[in-house]
Amino acid sequence: MEIRTEDGRPCRACVSVGDMLKKGREMAEKFKKGEPSTSTTTHKDCPADKDELGRATWKLLHSMSVYYPDQPSEEQKQKATAFMTSLSELYPCDFCAKDLRKDLKEEPPKVQSRQEFSQWMCRLHNKVNEKMGKPLFDCSKVFERWRDGWKDGSCDY
Ligand SMILES: Cc1cc2nc3c(=O)[nH]c(=O)nc-3n(C[C@H](O)[C@H](O)[C@H](O)COP(=O)(O)OP(=O)(O)OC[C@H]3O[C@@H](n4cnc5c(N)ncnc54)[C@H](O)[C@@H]3O)c2cc1C
Known part of the structure; x- marks a missing residue:
């Protein structure tokens, strides 16, 4: 099944499996x-939705x-910002990228x-969660979720 963007480009990354079903x-x-x-x-290794x-x-x-460094250099700060700008230009889901450009304008990295940076990223993700009607993530837990593992030890090796 071929999914296309509004301007006619093929784009599986613009729809979810639910949409495809x-x-x-x-x-x-x-x-x-x-x-x-x-x-x-019949393949399992299909393009990402x-x-x-x-x-x-x-x-x-x-x-x-x-x-991200605790005390980033000027170059690292510029690269982090440029990374997010590039993502908002090149992210394959076109309407997601469009909203991301708007979000970056409203609250730059x-x-x-x-x-x-980690709190800003959490807020950015929560904007998308909110738009999609999903529960908001508690940003005080961002290090547990993405770096250290949960305090109950459930992610320990
Ligand atoms: C930049 C970007 C923009 C997007 N825009 C859209 C869009 O406009 N429309 C659309 O339909 N989809 C969009 N998506 C996809 C969407 O955000 C989800 O990734 C997708 O719907 C799958 O959702 P999920 O419920 O599996 O978990 P995801 O939202 O992908 O979250 C993955 C995991 O991250 C953790 N998490 C959730 N929220 C936070 C947070 N705030 N901070 C830290 N960790 C968190 C949770 O543990 C969660 O299980 C976008 C994705 C990206 C990367």
């Missing part, structure tokens, strides 16, 4: 009415923020320290 059900209905489906997918890509990207972004 919905589309699949619509196709099944069409099939019942005599229009054959062409889907024969919107949610898989999102989870992987947040994993990188939060990890980057909690390992805070990169003076690890604490600042």
